[in-house]
Amino acid sequence: MGIVVFVTNDGFILSSAPNFRDLGGHRAAGGGTVRHGMLYRSDALHTISEPDLPVYNGLGIRQLIDLRTEHERVNLPDITPEGAAYTAVSVQGPRAAGGNFSEALMDRERARAMFADGAAERFMFAVYRELVTDEIALTGYRDLVERAAKGPTALVFHCSAGKDRTGWGAALLLSLLGVDRTVVVADYLASNERQENTDKWMRMLSEHSGLTWEEVAPMARVRAEYLETAFTHVDEVYGSFDGYVSDGLGLSSATVESLRERMIS
Template sequence: MKKIILSALAIIALYSSVSAQVADSAKRKVELQGAVNFRDLGGYTTKDGHHVKWGKIYRSADMSKLTDQDLATLAERKIAYDVDLRGTQESKQAPDRMNPNTDYILCPAGSDNVGNMMQSFKGKTHGDSIMVDYYSNTTYLADRYKPFFGKLLAMPEDKSLVFHCTAGKDRTGIGAALLLYSLGVPYETIMNDYEASNYYRAAENEKMAKQMVQFMKINEGVAKDVVAVKKEYLDATFTAIKKQYGSVDNYLKTQVGLTDENITELKAKFLE
């Protein structure tokens, strides 16, 4: 009986989580024909009761296949800044398609070995440990995200910014987490935004996992681990940062270069 009750509670919790995500998606997701996982980071409540402004910062997956209609949508949302977190080769193979005069910057630090990482999954039966190792490596984080924060600080009040990688879940997920943290958003909310990629990428994840099994001969379980986001992955990044630098605040200050004045400016620009 106890097991049945626990199972029922788990199902209810899962249903509630999915229902909440569907409701959240209605206001957060930007419908595009040529990109997935494109969503607004607005609306999140900070610890002191403020809210992240809507329509200012967006996160996405690959943006090389945007249609003319998609570009019109970006123009309507005043998206004039594009921060690309992919590696040099990734960006060359699938260059972003953006509106003319978009301020574009490539932040490839640590991303040029992604191909080698994919090869490391062959012969494995569990992908979690490799993903945790990846998320625990803070070597390239500062060089990758410092330009991102620089663009946010420099962006005019009447413009908006999108940042992305290929899948829009790992490099983009860490970037979103650090940004939301700097704005004072609670960690639980940060994690919810991170894990939402599983919802936004559900169909794409299933497709990618099948391709990895078929063409790369990767174990099915490993493939599913790789395409998903899990709490322990992002936890690994924050744990590593705290272990090496004492706190996330100290890391943002000493490694990313965000001064107290910068944090105040970010909050003034992107909170209401």
């Protein structure tokens, strides 16, 4: 058996996946704390370097949940930690607002129509609304929560940049665990300091698209307003966060309780 590595959510765990981090350590309602070493969120996991492999394999990860689209998964397959089961859990269809937008950036005419002159910002708000109501998203996020509540841990879930699809997944899990909204937003915004890999990729795409970096930048960073749009849409469509959990995601109270029992100490 390999050495198990214990880490906190401070600093960089993996230099080759800078947005890989532990959701543990946050205070939960009722005085508990989210356990360390149980839930990890990340950016792309095809980038894990050879020097990072001992740490990556030593985290005790038993489930890897890939939130990307089929196109992304096929083109950039994950490196799965030793002893972990890989599962693809899409939260976007190929025709969703955020589905495979990189393909659009490779087509100059399409890129200008979709993202130029402030359209990228509007695009991002649309992505967050779809993550709340799209049927594929509802199925995918329900699956993520159920796997965190019932499946083997530790668990890591990720998308490409680890900021939007993963960001909403982390916000959902932390909210279910009773973490204060201000802390949830702070965890979400921490992705902005961890986008080195995404910046390289997005700058390359922007050059191909003929768009300026300023036009593309709203898609390369997270903003509090993006996450607040999702929470506001939750209230608009389902009446409350609890309504979203029960009526939208279809999660049982037993699953939520199991998640809390497992993740809070």
